Amino acid sequence: MASQTELAQKPGEMQTEGCCAADSHSQRPALNDPEAIRAEVQLHYGRVAEQQLKGRGGQDCCGSDFYDLEDLSQLPDTAVNSSRGCGNPNAIASLAPGETVLDLGSGGGLDVLLAARQVGDTGYVYGVDMNDSMLELARRNADKAGATNVEFRKGDLEDLPLPADSVDAVISNCVVNLTTDKEKVLNEAFRVLRRGGRVAISDIVVDGDLSGMPVSEEQIRAGLSWAGCISGALTISEFTHLLQAAGFQDIAITIEQRYTTEDFNGELPPALTNLSPNMLQDLLQRFTGSSIQARKP
Ligand SMILES: C[S@@+](CC[C@H](N)C(=O)[O-])C[C@H]1O[C@@H](n2cnc3c(N)ncnc32)[C@H](O)[C@@H]1O
Numbered sequence: 001m002a003s004q005t006e007l008a009q010k011p012g013e014m015q016t017e018g019c020c021a022a023d024s025h026s027q028r029p030a031l032n033d034p035e036a037i038r039a040e041v042q043l044h045y046g047r048v049a050e051q052q053l054k055g056r057g058g059q060d061c062c063g064s065d066f067y068d069l070e071d072l073s074q075l076p077d078t079a080v081n082s083s084r085g086c087g088n089p090n091a092i093a094s095l096a097p098g099e100t101v102l103d104l105g106s107g108g109g110l111d112v113l114l115a116a117r118q119v120g121d122t123g124y125v126y127g128v129d130m131n132d133s134m135l136e137l138a139r140r141n142a143d144k145a146g147a148t149n150v151e152f153r154k155g156d157l158e159d160l161p162l163p164a165d166s167v168d169a170v171i172s173n174c175v176v177n178l179t180t181d182k183e184k185v186l187n188e189a190f191r192v193l194r195r196g197g198r199v200a201i202s203d204i205v206v207d208g209d210l211s212g213m214p215v216s217e218e219q220i221r222a223g224l225s226w227a228g229c230i231s232g233a234l235t236i237s238e239f240t241h242l243l244q245a246a247g248f249q250d251i252a253i254t255i256e257q258r259y260t261t262e263d264f265n266g267e268l269p270p271a272l273t274n275l276s277p278n279m280l281q282d283l284l285q286r287f288t289g290s291s292i293q294a295r296k297p
Contacts, residue, residue: 028222028223028225028226028231029226030222031218031221031222031226031231034180034181037180037226037232038180040226040227041178041226041227042130042131043227044227044228045084045107045131045133045134045227046131046132046133046134048082048084048107048108048134049082049107049108049131049133049134049136049137050133052078052081052082052108052137053078053133053136053137053140066085066086066087066088066091066202067088067110067114071114071117074145075110075113075114075141075145076140076141076144076145078108078137078140078141078144079108079109079110079113079138079141079144079145080110081108082107082108082110082134082137083107083108083110084107084174084229085107085110085111085173085174085202086173086174086202086203086204086229086289087173087174087202087203087256087289087290087291088111088173088202089103089111089171089172089173089200089201089202089291090111090114090115090118090171090200092200092202092291092293093115093169093171093198093200094200095115095118095119095123095169096118096119097118097119097120097122097123098119098120098122098123099119099123099168099169100119100123100124100125100126100166100167100168100169101115101119101123101124101125101126101167101168101169101170101171102125102126102127102128102160102162102167102169102170102171102192103115103125103126103127103128103170103171103172103173104128104157104160104170104171104172104175104176104185104189104201105128105129105157105172105173105174105175105178106127106128106129106134106138106152107129107134107137107138107173108134108137108138108141109127109137109138109139109141109142109150109152110141111127111171111173112125112126112127112138112142112147112150112152113141113142113145113147113150115171116147116149116150119149120149121148121149123149124149124150124151125149125150125151126150126151126152126153126162126167127150127151127152127153128152128153128154128155128157128160128161128162129152129154129155130154130155130156130157132154135152135154138152139152157175157176157179157184157185157188158179158181158184158185158188159184159188160188160189160191160192162192163192164191164192165191165192165193165194165195166192166194167192167193167194167197168193168194168197168198169193169197169198169199169200170189170192170193170197170198170199170200170201171199171200171201172199172201172202172203173201173202173203174202174203174204174229175203176201176203176234176239177203177204177205177229177230177232177233177234178226178227178229178232179232180232182234182238182239182242183242183245183246186242186243186245186246186248187246189246190246190247190248190296193296194296195296195297196295196296196297197295197296198293198294198295198296199243199248199292199293199294199295200291200292200293201291201292201293202256202289202290202291202292203229203233203234203239203289203290203292204229204230204233204287204288204289204290205233205234205235205236205239205253205255205288205290205292206233206234206235206236206286206287206288207235207236207255207258207285207286207287207288208235208236208286209235209286210283210286213275213279213283214275214279215271215272215275219271220271220272220283223268223269223270223271223272224268224269224272225267230287233287236253236290239253239292240253243292243294247296247297248294248295248296249294249295249296249297250293250294250295251292251293251294252291252292252293252294253290253291253292253293254290254291254293255288255289255290256288256289256290256291257288257289258284258285258286258287258288258289259284259285259287259288259289260281260284260285261277261280261281261284263284264284268280
């Protein structure tokens with residue numbers, strides 16, 4: 001049975017853009033064109049990685065605000081600055097020394113490196129990403145951090161390059177929303193987990209649905225950014241059903257933050273800026289940064 005708990009949060013308290021909700025660079029691919037969506041995601045995160053690889057990454061965009069500053073201070077700047085997450089999956093994964101962990105969509109490696117410290121020398125952490133530049137950046141970051149218990153593999157989350165029953169925990173930070181076949185992604189997470197293993201995911205999910213607006217759900221999603229982690233967000237109900245269908249139990253989805261207009265930095269499409277301010281706020285706060293936990297029986 002799924003549980004949904006909402007943490008107390010004051011309006012406007014969300015401190016970050018999460019997974020870069022304001023995304024002025026990317027094209028808006030058609031929602032029914034998975035290849036175009038995938039290409040947009042590749043391009044967007046390839047750019048993020050290239051900037052860090054060329055030393056032009058500048059300040060961190062958004063993702064690292066969710067972490068303990070002391071933890072971040074011990075990691076390479078290029079790992080921290082490339083972070084594009086919307087939460088801190090390690091904070092909910094309860095990792096223990098000796099465990100084997102997989103990070104879905106490992107990006108520049110921040111969550112992998114933090115997990116590697118939690119599982120210690122007797123544990124091991126895999127990161128999987130489809131983007132060559134991100135993989136290069138992550139491997140460089142692991143070298144700089146001196147991490148020897150990590151490995152970054154190229155692959156698609158819909159077809160993971162790991163054997164069945166091989167990991168204790170699957171973590172992920174703002175990536176499930178980017179994928180075009182979420183059923184396959186969650187089935188794959190289930191396959192690679194050992195019995196009793198768990199998922200600990202931070203992601204953007206929609207609280208309720210996107211109905212009741214003068215614009216259709218399709219118009220809303222088409223105008224927002226997929227690469228910015230918004231358009232492809234599942235509803236809490238959809239996420240719960242996909243986890244159940246994959247075989248997971250003890251499913252819990254906890255809302256951590258809600259989006260506001262400020263999080264989009266003026267990058268909203270005309271279909272939405274034409275809404276009254278109250279209606280727009282009502283719509284955007286349905287997009288949430290949430291923690292998703294579940295267990296393989
Ligand atoms: C929002 S970033 C998050 C990276 C990292 N988890 C973090 O918190 O910074 C998304 C990452 O997922 C990767 N990604 C997106 N879709 C993927 C897929 N279908 N298969 C493998 N990697 C994917 C991207 O290449 C990118 O590096």
